[in-house]
Amino acid sequence: MPLKHILGADHVVVTVRDLDASARAWGLLGFTVSPRGTHSPHLGTGNYTIMFGEDYLELLGVLTETDQNKPTRDFLAKREGIERTAFTTDDAAGGAAELKARGLEPLGPVHFGRPVDLPGGGTGEAKFNVFRWPLDQNPGGMRIFACQHLTRETVWIPELQSHANGARRIARIEILSADPEAAAKKMAGLIDEPATKTPDGWRVPSGGKRADFLFYDAAGFAARYPAAVREGAAAEGAVAIVIATGDLAKAKAASAAIAHGEETVSVPAARANGVVISFIPN
Template structure:
């Protein structure tokens, strides 16, 4: 029975050790960053976001140690980078119940919020309900969870949705693994989407018109990205984001990335917290 309450990739969480420095690094490659946010005390984290049409990127840092952020701290003990991907859910409680019906024990739902500085002055609040797949259900080493937005107008703020690099949406989340087929089939089983083999790896759609997951082995990944781009990237796990831009020349100029392949400009992982950021035409 398909999952009714999972609606495709919502946002990608890039976990960082120095939140303010990370925001400057991502702004330097052409992204407009939101004001810094602070989550509810039981989460103990802060963030910056960079918003697109339906999805977004989140830079996440630990401000205070809590039980809720232990998995993030464990990740940061090893490296910075893409820790997890969120799916949009229209009903966090319903989505968690669907996982339980399949014999999985979800974490949550958990409710939290964060203050938001509004462009016209004053402060609003962004509110969310989230649940997580069990921590050991992490295809290719990337954790997954689902996010129900209760106040979309305080997250998708028009004034922060235009980017110097022309970014419009997340096109792909790329995961490096020794066994791309097994990792793709694992993801497919967790979210009820098909895993299909491609000429260079395996693809799993996240749902609807949202981002795809792509799974590669080290040999294929080396063929896709020059050594200068791979510098600073992890040897496994979610290591690259492909961003659709409305103007590749604008993206190249704003990001200072390296042109390679057919219509691709990539920013080396060493510049942005261990994440390869590639731009392709929208």
């Protein structure tokens, strides 16, 4: 039975050691970065978001050690970068129940929130219910979870959705694996989507019109990106985010990206907390 409550990729979590420094760095790449948020105390984390049309990027840092953020601290002990991807869910409790029916033990649902500075003045609150797949269910080394937005109006704020680099949406999340076929099929089984062999690796849609996942090996990574772009990237796990932009020339100018291939410009991983950021035409 297909998962009824998983609706495609919602956001990508880039975990960083210096939260404020990362916000400045991504701002210099032409992204409009939200004001800093602080999550509920039991999470012990803070964030900045980079909002697009239906999805977004999250820069996440640990502010206080808690049981909830131990997996993030374990990740940061090894590296910065893409720690996990969230899927949109319309019912976190229902989604968690679907995993249980498949013999998996989800973590959650967990409810939390964070205050939001509103553009017209004053403060609102962003509220969420989330659940996670078990920690050992991490295709290609990337953890996955699902997020139910209870207050979309305090997250998708129009003033935050316009970017100097023309960014509009996440087109693809790319994962480097020693066995991309196995990792892709693992992801496919966890979210009930097909894994398809393509000339550039194994692709798995996240659902609907949202971003795809692309799994490749070291040779595939090298074929997609020149060495100058790959510098600073991890040796395995999620390594790249492909962003669709409405103006490729604007993206190149705003981010000082490197042009390569056909209609592609990319920011080296060393400039973005270990993440290759690649821009393609929308």
